[in-house]
Amino acid sequence: MLVLVEQSLNGLQFGLLLFLLAAGLTLVFGIMDFVNLAHGSLYMMGAYFAATFVAWTGSFVLGALLALGATLLLGMALEFIALRHLYGRDHLDQVLATFGLILFFNDAVRLIWGPAGLALPLPAWLTVPVQIIPGVYYPAYRLSIIVAALAVAALLYVVVMRTRLGMLIRAGASNREMIGALGINIKLLFTLVFGLGAALAGLAGLMQAPILTVQIGMGENILILAFVIIVIGGIGSIRGAFLAAIFVGMIDTLGRAFLPDLLRKVLSGAAASTAAPALSSMLIYLLMAIVLVVRPEGLFPAAKR
Amino acid sequence: MVNSLADPLLRVENLVRRFGGITATDNLSLNVMSGELHAIIGPNGAGKTTLISQLTGQLAPNSGTIHFAGRDVTRQPAYRRSRLGLARSFQTTSLLPDFSAIDNVAIAAQAHDGHSFRFWGNARKEKHLRDAARSALTRVGLEARADVPVSELSHGEQRELELAVALATKPQLLLLDEPMAGLGVTESARMVALLKELRREVTIVLVEHDMEAVFALADRITVLVYGRVIACDRPDAIRNNEEVKRAYLGDQHVVVAHG
Amino acid sequence: MTFPITPRNVVAALVAIGLLLLPLYSHLTGNIFILTLFTRIVIFALAASSLNLIMGYGGMMSFGHAAYLGIGGYAVGILSFEGIGSGFIQWPVALAVSALFALVIGALSLRTRGVYFIMITLAFAQMAYYIVSGMSRYGGDDGLTIYKRSNFDGLIYLSNRVQFYYLCLGCLFGGLYLIWRIINSRFGMVVQGVRSNEQRMQAIGFHANRYRLVCFVIAGTICGLSGALLANNTDFVSPAVMYWTRSGDLMVMVILGGMGSLFGPVIGAIVYLVLEELLSQFTEYWAMIMGPLLLLIVLFARGGIMGLLGRLRLG
Numbered sequence: 001m002l003v004l005v006e007q008s009l010n011g012l013q014f015g016l017l018l019f020l021l022a023a024g025l026t027l028v029f030g031i032m033d034f035v036n037l038a039h040g041s042l043y044m045m046g047a048y049f050a051a052t053f054v055a056w057t058g059s060f061v062l063g064a065l066l067a068l069g070a071t072l073l074l075g076m077a078l079e080f081i082a083l084r085h086l087y088g089r090d091h092l093d094q095v096l097a098t099f100g101l102i103l104f105f106n107d108a109v110r111l112i113w114g115p116a117g118l119a120l121p122l123p124a125w126l127t128v129p130v131q132i133i134p135g136v137y138y139p140a141y142r143l144s145i146i147v148a149a150l151a152v153a154a155l156l157y158v159v160v161m162r163t164r165l166g167m168l169i170r171a172g173a174s175n176r177e178m179i180g181a182l183g184i185n186i187k188l189l190f191t192l193v194f195g196l197g198a199a200l201a202g203l204a205g206l207m208q209a210p211i212l213t214v215q216i217g218m219g220e221n222i223l224i225l226a227f228v229i230i231v232i233g234g235i236g237s238i239r240g241a242f243l244a245a246i247f248v249g250m251i252d253t254l255g256r257a258f259l260p261d262l263l264r265k266v267l268s269g270a271a272a273s274t275a276a277p278a279l280s281s282m283l284i285y286l287l288m289a290i291v292l293v294v295r296p297e298g299l300f301p302a303a304k305r
Numbered sequence: 306m307v308n309s310l311a312d313p314l315l316r317v318e319n320l321v322r323r324f325g326g327i328t329a330t331d332n333l334s335l336n337v338m339s340g341e342l343h344a345i346i347g348p349n350g351a352g353k354t355t356l357i358s359q360l361t362g363q364l365a366p367n368s369g370t371i372h373f374a375g376r377d378v379t380r381q382p383a384y385r386r387s388r389l390g391l392a393r394s395f396q397t398t399s400l401l402p403d404f405s406a407i408d409n410v411a412i413a414a415q416a417h418d419g420h421s422f423r424f425w426g427n428a429r430k431e432k433h434l435r436d437a438a439r440s441a442l443t444r445v446g447l448e449a450r451a452d453v454p455v456s457e458l459s460h461g462e463q464r465e466l467e468l469a470v471a472l473a474t475k476p477q478l479l480l481l482d483e484p485m486a487g488l489g490v491t492e493s494a495r496m497v498a499l500l501k502e503l504r505r506e507v508t509i510v511l512v513e514h515d516m517e518a519v520f521a522l523a524d525r526i527t528v529l530v531y532g533r534v535i536a537c538d539r540p541d542a543i544r545n546n547e548e549v550k551r552a553y554l555g556d557q558h559v560v561v562a563h564g
Numbered sequence: 565m566t567f568p569i570t571p572r573n574v575v576a577a578l579v580a581i582g583l584l585l586l587p588l589y590s591h592l593t594g595n596i597f598i599l600t601l602f603t604r605i606v607i608f609a610l611a612a613s614s615l616n617l618i619m620g621y622g623g624m625m626s627f628g629h630a631a632y633l634g635i636g637g638y639a640v641g642i643l644s645f646e647g648i649g650s651g652f653i654q655w656p657v658a659l660a661v662s663a664l665f666a667l668v669i670g671a672l673s674l675r676t677r678g679v680y681f682i683m684i685t686l687a688f689a690q691m692a693y694y695i696v697s698g699m700s701r702y703g704g705d706d707g708l709t710i711y712k713r714s715n716f717d718g719l720i721y722l723s724n725r726v727q728f729y730y731l732c733l734g735c736l737f738g739g740l741y742l743i744w745r746i747i748n749s750r751f752g753m754v755v756q757g758v759r760s761n762e763q764r765m766q767a768i769g770f771h772a773n774r775y776r777l778v779c780f781v782i783a784g785t786i787c788g789l790s791g792a793l794l795a796n797n798t799d800f801v802s803p804a805v806m807y808w809t810r811s812g813d814l815m816v817m818v819i820l821g822g823m824g825s826l827f828g829p830v831i832g833a834i835v836y837l838v839l840e841e842l843l844s845q846f847t848e849y850w851a852m853i854m855g856p857l858l859l860l861i862v863l864f865a866r867g868g869i870m871g872l873l874g875r876l877r878l879g
Binding site for chain 1: 672673678679682684812854855858862
Binding site: 415424 | 749756764
């Protein structure tokens with residue numbers, strides 16, 4: 001029972017992290033019609049920046065904030081220098097160009113930080129287990145991820161739904177030419193949105209950094225999951241991304257935790273050991289396949305243009 | 306001559322199509338008899354193209370039925386309806402831009418000449434397809450431009466090619482969505498003459514804004530306003546219909562053509 | 565069949581001749597490395613050509629094509645591991661499993677379009693990667709060594725470098741010929757038409773997705789063959805061969821060479837892999853150059869190399 005609660009919380013935490021990543025991706029796609037494969041690289045940069053700045057400043061919080069800022073700036077710089085020239089181009093062109101960026105980032109990171117990867121140790125106050133309900137303890141850090149991610153999600157909701165900026169964002173998603181005609185500085189808006197997306201990716205990266213290792217290529221693995229979430233949730237839909245992310249996070253975590261045991265009850269030991277990891281990994285993709293068959297446009301698609 | 310005792314070739318009953326808050330097709334019923342040239346007119350926004358798209362299968366209605374040649378095709382996808390003999394030309398020219406004129410028509414002929422899961426033989430060397438394509442091109446007057454890539458054809462030629470492509474599918478019913486859109490005076494006249502010839506071989510539903518052409522060609526005219534049929538009658542009756550005049554013809558200078 | 569003298573055709577012919585004579589050059593100069601390098605290039609050229617069939621001609625931007633390299637490779641590897649060394653069994657199995665995988669994945673993925681399709685093919689290929697990584701019996705992440713190359717009962721000795729090279733080249737030329745015939749056939753007309761204007765094709769009576777799916781399966785099968793060849797070439801197969809960045813490499817080869825041109829992928833594979841080889845001798849961090857280079861190509865050199873050649877005029 002304890003394990004179930006713990007794993008469910010892990011699933012929630014993972015799902016929220018995936019949401020942050022997917023939200024940035026779907027935001028950029030929804031507003032600028034831009035597919036950014038290098039989104040995973042921004043996630044990676046967030047983690048690397050965090051590890052570096054925390055080591056420099058000695059403070060976890062300060063280091064994290066600096067890393068967030070750095071990723072935001074990196075994203076905006078990237079958009080300004082290179083990526084804005086790809087708006088309106090074929091999605092395939094965007095995919096290839098950003099694929100090129102992935103290659104670049106992976107090697108650049110290797111050049112600057114070396115191939116071995118980094119560690120981001122947690123400060124003592126974040127490693128204590130917190131009693132969430134009597135008898136059940138959960139690591140403080142993971143709890144803080146959940147809280148922080150929910151806060152960001154709420155903030156995102158407020159910004160998109162209730163502010164002028166958000167209105168522009170939603171308007172831009174449905175009619176780009178119109179907001180240009182309204183005299184809004186489209187270029188600036190796009191740069192900001194891209195920066196926001198980058199910041200979300202970086203945030204996800206830096207939050208995950210203490211739990212997973214900080215290494216080259218970490219972005220690519222998780223980017224696929226972000227894509228799956230977007231497909232399941234519906235492109236351009238933040239709400240869809242949220243629900244799908246939680247769902248995917250839960251299924252993946254609980255699946256990996258409990259499937260091997262479940263299989264062992266049904267199959268022989270050897271067969272279960274071989275099948276379990278493969279099946280756990282496949283679970284998400286099976287889910288995506290089912291959604292595709294039943295509702296190709298996603299479970300919660302955004303309103304049509 | 307229209308045989309009004311026979312079953313209609315195309316029978317549309319209570320068709321409804323909504324887009325969010327807008328009802329583009331509002332409980333529309335319509336019959337097209339075999340052999341007639343039936344025109345559909347109406348002001349912009351009347352839902353003419355929406356109707357055509359539902360008839361040919363590009364768009365699914367919210368409710369209502371469509372029967373073609375006695376069969377219920379309401380839920381049939383576009384490619385199936387084409388195979389049943391329902392052909393369409395598009396209001397915005399919709400051709401295969403990377404191919405030549407004759408290729409465009411030959412592919413249409415190919416669609417109705419057995420299956421296309423043949424992987425080895427050169428399709429451009431199939432004589433009967435090429436011949437069928439050439440004859441369709443000749444009918445619309447494009448035989449001299451057969452090998453020209455579509456992108457190099459003039460707008461008028463592209464409209465003619467649209468028609469040739471539809472013809473190559475050997476249709477029973479030809480749905481033409483503003484075939485004269487963007488055509489100059491000579492080209493329009495040529496198109497009208499062509500349609501006069503074609504009507505003897507195939508039933509035609511013609512959506513058009515060019516009133517001169519409509520009144521010159523149509524056996525019957527259906528008038529559409531806000532997705533609803535306000536009148537369906539012979540051209541003379543339509544010309545004198547008060548409601549039609551108010552809704553549509555009132556502001557327009559109509560050249561009275563001799564039917 | 566007419567063979568017009570255009571820059572594109574001349575380059576293609578020269579390259580083809582070059583590939584044919586390569587083993588002779590290798591023999592004369594004693595440079596074995598270039599033979600093994602070009603064996604690998606030829607294999608990837610075949611894989612890229614199969615991708616070009618669905619991308620360039622079919623308009624299906626699949627980001628999961630490397631999965632078939634893995635499937636073909638593992639078919640050979642697993643059968644070899646289990647004691648079945650005959651190429652007459654291994655290779656048909658490689659083709660059959662590739663075709664089946666393409667059928668299932670294609671049927672699911674083709675329910676989507678555009679960027680969705682790209683993401684989904686990516687995801688499914690990655691799924692295959694994870695499945696294979698999880699097969700601990702066959703080496704998992706570490707991969708599977710293939711101790712004996714596919715046995716063809718004396719018809720051909722794959723362990724002989726020159727024979728193997730010509731086999732791969734034969735498969736490449738055979739594959740290109742097959743693709744050429746498919747493109748110009750009835751089927752090819754439909755596939756290209758569907759890429760060009762799906763709505764129009766539906767309106768004249770073609771069930772677009774059925775043709776797309778068959779095209780997808782054909783391409784996957786051909787790539788499965790490349791996978792079997794690749795496994796033999798490296799005497800090894802690992803999940804890395806189907807990691808999604810590999811699919812990206814294939815896409816780059818197609819785009820670089822010129823999407824929708826028959827010989828383009830061959831040029832693209834040669835240029836990409838030779839460049840990779842040269843740059844890596846120059847610096848360990850060659851991807852830092854390759855990456856932005858790719859970005860620049862996408863921005864400025866549309867239509868790839870064959871596209872550039874197509875714009876030249878002779879004389």
